[in-house]
Amino acid sequence: GGRFLASEHQHARYNPLRDDWVLVSAHRVKRPWQGQVEKPPPEEVPRWDPNNPLCPGATRANGEVNPQYEGTFIFPNDFPALQPDAPEPDDSDHPLFRAAPARGVCKVMCFHPWSDLTLPLMSLAEIRAVIDAWAELATNLGASYPWVQIFENKGAMMGCSNPHPHCQVWASSFLPNEARLEDRTQREHLSQRGVPMLLEYAEQEARRKERLVVENVDWLVVVPYWATWPYQTLLLPRRHVCRLQDLSEGERDSLASIMKRLLIKYDNLFEVSFPYSMGWHGAPTGPHLEEDCRHWQLHAHYYPPLLRSATVRKFMVGYEMLAQAQRDLTPEQLMAARPLAHGYVLGLGDR
């Protein structure tokens, strides 16, 4: 009974981008944790390791030797999930057994020649070079492929098997599930409200200031109202921008700056190189370049696994896999510094 308090009372929140719901049970963060603890990331990573296939001068799985690269370095993934020339599956003989062609390319992009760096430790000029390389890949692969997924898995907890700072780019002949979903929801929003969903959302969040992590003249980062992962964030331009390649010079510089600020906050939170998977979503490309994509707004999702400390993660398991995502504290609670006694060292709000 009594008055509703989001920080005390369970409720569901609607995710308009995915057209689904998250169960928010703030009081649950009080429970003790005796389950699995994760290994913290290695303290000492050698700057250069001739046996690390991502290093300059090292030999890769296919026998090729990397150049002595000095900035970013892009090469084909040696174990690609997508290849340009797979034959078409046979026609399905039954509607419950449907296969479809899937073609594409998978690339790896090193951010920097040194293995002991991460994005927040790089200079603004170096981060800017990464952004330019992303935009170039998005343009080149997007000339023919409908979807170019740029993503970074950071940390062993996120399945990343190499500490060298890098991301991946998988371009595909099809729109993946998440792309189709966001295409539909953004299209419906524009047609119903006359303004792109994430442009309206950024304006609202800039005004409300409750979930704002960092902002500058061109960008803002929020813990979205509907975040499922505890420290999930959404990076949004203030201007209507469809694709990475549409960013102006100034917007690329300010993007480097806001990314660095966000990632430093993340690292400071639990005083650990913060694991996450992140990636860019923008308007589809290839044949869609000819279509009206005004419902799309460029954005990046950051999905970090940690919940309580550098070694205790949120498990999205039974209930989450079978029923609905569930979170143990509200996005707003994360904003206050030292919000809770049990291991929440810092908030995302300030420091």
Place this chain on the structure above:
Amino acid sequence: GGRFLASEHQHARYNPLRDDWVLVSAHRVKRPWQGQVEKPPPEEVPRWDPNNPLCPGATRANGEVNPQYEGTFIFPNDFPALQPDAPEPDDSDHPLFRAAPARGVCKVMCFHPWSDLTLPLMSLAEIRAVIDAWAELATNLGASYPWVQIFENKGAMMGCSNPHPHCQVWASSFLPNEARLEDRTQREHLSQRGVPMLLEYAEQEARRKERLVVENVDWLVVVPYWATWPYQTLLLPRRHVCRLQDLSEGERDSLASIMKRLLIKYDNLFEVSFPYSMGWHGAPTGPHLEEDCRHWQLHAHYYPPLLRSATVRKFMVGYEMLAQAQRDLTPEQLMAARPLAHGYVLGLGDR
């Protein structure tokens, strides 16, 4: 080029229950793995530990003392994500900031008084008692709640913090995302094809025999054609059954038997107590008991995280979170014993 071979050539497969796709890149299983390895489960779990809150006679977080139970034992979760009496969230002031009420109850159910057992190590009569307790909970909580989610998180890798054999039951005042999704897809299938989707699917799989893991007179278990997790399975009745509580005496006995056979296969696969999250989906309850639910077919999903061995899991991370689930070998490949050299000890097919 050349002729299409599912075991060689990447393709996408359609999941009719979730109306989405999985990218199948069978050739990728050949890549080496130098990433995170998981801790195997503890070898020695004491049969009785007075400090384990799930044991008979132990004291729980709320100060209550467990009875000396001898079969299953059900008690309220001491840190529930859902409570029966949370106040309603205020009306939303904006369509992008929508909250909804979420009420319910969370229960824990111990399968057995001994901590050193798991379901496959229990007798058929003991497993049958678990099934009866599930059906009773589904009936009682389903009298008022629209959705009763029964699920088991098994193993530390699946966020389970207690080795004592147990599952959870979360009943909610709302249909969770997955329930709404499966309700829609099954409804559409019945109206288009005149037969419940999973009844038609079971008949097809029983005939095709390509992905059949175990079967008996009432049940079958398949690695679904559209499986996303490497060793994911789907447990299906052969008869049209809407809910757990509709199972006959005979079907409950044969369910105990097929569960035991499936779980022994899982444990044998990598010679480890196999981690997974599993759970039951059936027709909604509460107010939906009055509705036509013939499109529903009762089923259980098993989602195991392992990929290559007892210590190497599949990471559903960057591409999977941002674009689309991806798997590294086909469901059909799993059926052959010793299908691949790198750590695939056994197939699910036989032994």
